[in-house]
Amino acid sequence: MSQNEKVAGTQMMFLLVTTVAATGFLFLPAITAEVAGHDGWMSALLGATAFGLLVGLVCTKLGGYFPDKSFVEYAPVLVGKYPGKLVGLAYLLFFIHINSIIIREFGDFLVSAFLPETPILVFNIMVLTLAAMAVRGxxxxxARVNQFVFPQFFLVLAALVFLTIEEWEFGNLLPLLEYGIKPVLAGSVTPSAWRGEVVVILMFLPYLNKPAEAAKSVAAAVLIIAVFLTLPILAGVLVFGSEQEAHFVFPTLELARYVNVGDFLQRxxxxxxxxxxxxxxxxxxxxYLASxxxxxxxxxxxxxxxxxxPVGIITLVxxxxxxxxxxxxxxxxxxxVPYYAYIFELGIPMVLLVIAIIRRKGGKLSGQTKFFQKDRGS
Amino acid sequence: MTIIVGDIMLNQWKKLLKKVFHKPSNTQGTGADRGQDIPVSADLAQNVACLRSVFDRCSDIIVREFDVGPGISLRAAIIYVDGLVNKKMLSDDLVKTLMYEAGKLKEKASGKNAADFFSEKLIAFTEVKHQRSMNDLVDSVLTGETILLVDGINSGFALSAQDWVQRGLQEPDTETVVKGPREGFNENLQTNIMLIRRRIKSSGLKFETVKIGEYTKTAVSICYLEGVVNPKTVGEVKKRLEGIKVDGILESGYIEELIEDAPLSLFPTVQSSERPDKVAGGLLEGQVAIMVDTTPFMLLVPVTFPQLLQASEDYYLRWPFASFIRGIRFVTLNIALLLPPLYIAVTTYHQEMLPTPLLISIAAAREGVPFPAFVEALIMETTFEVLREAGVRLPRNIGQAVSIVGALVIGQSAVTAGLVSPAMVIVVALTAIASFTLPSYSGAFALRVLRFPLMALAAGLGLFGIMVGLLAVLIHLSSLRSFGMSYLQPLTPTVWRDFKDMFLRLPWWMMDTRPKLMGKMNTVREEPGQKPKAPKRVRRTMK
Amino acid sequence: MIVLLGLVFLAIIAFEVPGMLKKQQWRELAAFSVLMLIAMALSFAQLLGLPVPNPTPVIEAIFEPVSEAVKKLLS
Structure with missing residues (x-):
């Protein structure tokens, strides 16, 4: 029944951008600054983007073989019933786990930055209740809610970056590649895992109204995210310098405290x-919807x-x-998280893609119609 | 394991369900006066006796028997509801003709064609229906038609001589305009249909009338512009109206609640209006109007949230001013919903956001107020809602007194007594005024009610609470639909070309298309290139 | 608190189950029941201070060597 719902390619693109950037904003600057120093922005811009594009390509290619099915539905078709179900179960647990971590990030952030006396459970319950409403919809x-959220999000980013422009010290960025390429690579480990969150597209491909545009949407999303996640890192380093930035838990928030418009719009x-x-x-x-x-x-x-x-309560706990x-x-x-996430974001989809290609070439699965005839696997 | 548990649960639930969802077994409906249908007989006495027994103890039903004459002895009878017919017309054109003129005709009615003879030669009325069943006769009488029964003819004539006292066409109270037509609907369906027809003179304008309500038999007319409307919407409206089985419809609000998409939502998914120009405008954009007899409020479906912010006057003012007013309305929408919660949140949790001088003056004003901001706001908002309700309920002349008392008590005394701070009075007054700028009464109602939970959230969690509340509203709005239309269209799903009538009201020469989906059939609204230009000045060359 | 949690669960069951029974969705009901039982077990355990299976140490143990190796490689 829910297969009747369709979202447009651009809607999906913005959805992915918000999905990845929403928490990346908060946590990535400190992490990259700690590992890669003042070259952290390169980690986020280059390494992570390449990884994100790869994940997007693999996922959309794999989904392209089964335009009407989600990953969990077609995994049993590719690797056999029980192994396929096992893969599906693993992804279910993965999504729940990641979602729990996200909610925890959210709660932690609000407690430490905003309302320190409120128990974290309050925030977690609230965000889950809101999300449950949306998921039931x-x-x-x-996607529609995101169409309202995304522009605001964009404005906030612009405000953060451009209203602190007076404080920028370009000297903070120099010298480029002071310690060679290695710290940049090390710094891109975590941002890559973040970018790899576009893997949720595996569950949503059947809902796209034009499946052919899937790869384009995902790629565009990854590139926009690159800008979204690099700019705060860059601005943070420009304003604070990498050492100070690494000491903050939420450098982006400190950045926000610097915003000062005409002496009356403060804080x-x-x-x-x-x-x-x-x-x-x-x-x-x-x-939540993916799980x-x-x-x-x-x-x-x-x-x-x-x-x-029920899933919401498990996630909450x-x-x-x-x-x-x-x-x-x-x-x-x-x-x-990065190494653990790599397996689900790139490893398993890659293996399944290889299997799909081989079986297709071997003639066992010559056309897509054959996939449809096998119903739901069980 | 779970299956066994499931089975046990199932049995219990089935019992429970039977209790909860028990439906009465008689499918006849609400049990109105529907006897067995009998055909009209040729014997007048029998028919009259039958009708008399149906209308037993109905003192408003008049049965008048007389002789058709002169010169022939034929009994006839007319039956009508006192007060619903034009008596002068009946006595002059019907009774007089039949009594004094009928016998003078050279041809004589006989046998089979007697009925046609009567309706063609004798009954000088524009609308005559032949009713063959007793039930139809009864229905005709009750809707105000006059029944003529003649001995020897096995059908009754239903004559349209309706005429009853009705309110004149006054300017509507709920949607007033400065510039634009002043007439509003009244309580008579025929008049209202006339008002629409006067505006849209096209054979594509259709009115399909059904009767709803077992006892009230209220006429409900589905009105749409064929070729512009989406036929699916019309079908859906008909389907939902057919599903209504109630004893009575007294106002279009009954129908609204019985057909709306989201019965539990605060937001209206059906628009109502008492302005004929607004309904006509809606029809031209592909909406379907549901017109209900006995009320001036007509329903329009489908409706989207942005449409609730459009007033009919927007289209009559010149476009720069109309656009400006649109902008004001978006501002007041936010004030009406958010100002009190924001005030609570900022004064309670986020004082640092205010510039210091403002903060000091607010703090000074709040000094001595014994309540926290939330309680203060709650008191003021509740007082205002009470005053507003009192103003509506009380007779007009006393209403004035209430507003004076309200203004004095709230504006002066409460502040002087130190119960509330002046800042809070300003906030509440602004909110109240802002909420009056919204054109849709039911839409403004949603905001009025939503303000209270938002205030509570602001008091508990500050700006975060407000955001949670707003997100909940946003998610809810995003999942609403009105007769197949997304409630937030054209914002999302985004239809760029419909933005011309969204935040701005672009000039008419740019409104080249109808809103999407509503006017799916025929999207072109006007010829391109209608932008007026001054004629070129003819240069006169001096000789 | 425990009573409150119980009430929440009852509310969810009362909200979801009748609909599924009406539409005769037995599969849905079974899946709902299983997940609901897990959710109940976890949340009551957490509330009562009983140990709840936590994947964090397991994941840490598995990926510790990988993490170390990468760190060494890239520093």
Whole structure:
């Protein structure tokens, strides 16, 4: 039933941008500054973008073989029923896990930056409730909400970057590549994992109204994200210098405190934060929908809506349980999440793509119609 | 395991469901006075007796028997509702003719063609219907038609001589304009249809009338402009209207609640208007109007949220001013919804956002006020809503007194007594005024109600709370649909060409297309190149 | 708090189950029940301070060598 919902390529593109950039904004500048120093912007601009493009290409190519099915639905067709289901289950857990981490990031950020006396659970419940509303509405609703959120998000970025222009010290960027290329590569490990979040497209490809444009949308999204994530890193280094930037937990927020328009618009960080709230709500909704869709496609349901609340509660519990404190979260994000995420973002889709190509060439699966005849795998 | 549990749960739930969703078994509906249908007999006495028994104890139903004459002895009877017919017309044109002139005709009616003879030669009325069943006769009488029964003819004549007291065409109270037509709908469906027809003189303008309400039998007319409207919408409207089975429809609000897409939403998915020009404008854009007898409020579907911000006057003023007013309206929309919550949030949590001098003056004003900002705002908002309701309910002349008392009590005394701060009075007054600028009464209602939860969220979580509330509203609006249209169109899904009537109202010579989806059939609205130009001045050459 | 949580679960069940029964979606009901049981178990465990399975240490243990290797390689 929900297959009737369609979103346009541009809507999907903006959705992906918000999805990736919403939290990347907050956490990436500190992480890249710590590893790559003042060359962090190159990590975010070059290495991560290349990775993101690769992920997007693999995912859309793979999805192109099965234009009417989501990843969890066609995995059993490619690798056999039970291994396929196992892959689907793994992705279900992956999406829930990532979503828990996102919600935790969101809560941590609000507690530390905004309302320190409020328990984190309050924020987590609120964002999940909002996301659950959106998810019950379906991908169309999320895409539409994002059409309102994205422009605000864009304005906030512009405000952050260009209203601090007076404070820029270009000397902070020099010398370029002081310690060679290695720190830049090391610095791009985490941003790459972030960019790889475009992997959620695997679950949403069947909802595109023009599947042929999928690759274009994803690629465009990755490039826009590159700008979105590089500019705050760049601005942060320009204003603070890389050493100071690495010491902040949320350098972007410190940047916001610098904004000062004509001496009467000051301390705009509250407004900036609430716009972020909107962006992160969209992000949570996207991953929420991805996990609920995975769950429902895994067992072949016709309607995913009943699963929204149970999955939400599981996500909520893990958003609390996963980490003890903020530092642990940042360490986990910087050191372990990338490698773990690479497997799901690039590794598995790549393997499946190779299998699809081989089986297609071998003539076993000569046309796409054959895929359709095998129904839902179970 | 789960399956067993599921089975047990199932049985319990089935019992529960039967209780909850128990439907009454009689499909006859709400049990109105529908007896078995009997045909009209040729015997007048029998027919009259039958009608008399149906209208037993209805003192407003007049049954008058008389002889058709002169010279022939033929009994006849007329039956009508006192007060719904033009009595002079009946006595002059019908009774008099039949009593004094009918016998003078050279031809005589006989046998089979008697009915045609009567309607063609004797009944000087423009609308005559032959009714063969008793139930139809009863319905005709009740809708105000006059029934003529003649002995020996096995059908009744339903004559249209309706005439009843109705309100004149006054300027509507809810949607006033400075420039533009002043007439509004009244409570008579025929008059209202006339008002539309006067504006759209096309055979494409269709009115399909149905009767809804088991007892009230209210005439409901589905009105649309064929060739412009999306036929699917018309079909959907008809389908939903057919689904209505109630005892009575007294106002279009009944229909609105029974056909709307989101019955639990605060936001209206059906537009209502008492301005004929607004309805005609909607029809030209491909909306379907549902016109209900006995009320001046007509419904328009589908409707989108941006349309609730369009007033009919926007199209009559010159475009720069109309666009300016649109802009003002978007500002007031935000003020009406957000100003009190923002005030609460900023004074409670985010004082640092205010410039210091302003902060000091607000703090000085709030000094001595015993309540937190939220309670203060709540008191003021509630007082205002009470005054507003009192102003509506009270008789006009007393309403004035209420507003004076309100202004004095709230504006002066509350501040002097130190109950509320002057800043809060300003906030509430601004909010109230802003909410009156919104053209749609029901749309403004949604904002009025939403303000309270937003205030609570602001008091609890500051700006973050407001954002959460706004996001919830946004998600809700994004998932709303009105008769197949997305509620936020053309904002999202984005239809760029419809932006010309969104934030701005572009001049008419640029409005070359109808809004998308509504006018799917026929999107071109006008010939291109209508921008007026002054004629070239003829240069006179001096000799 | 526990009562509140219980009420939330009851509300969710009361909200979702009748619809599924009406449309006879047995598969949906089964999936809903399984996930609901997991959710209940996890949330009550967390609320009562019982240990909840936490993947963080496992993931850390698995990827520790990778992370170290990359660090060494790129520094």
């Amino acid at each position: 379906g991908i169309e609703v999320i 705009l960080e509250a407004i900036i934060i609430i716009v972020w709230v909107a962006g992160i709500t969209v992000k949570v909704a996207v991953f 609920v869709l995975s769950a429902s496609h895994l067992v072949g349901l016709s309607d995913y809506r009943p699963l929204v609340y 893990y958003s609390i349980v996963l980490f003890d404190n903020s530092r642990e979260l940042v360490k986990f994000l910087a050191e372990y």
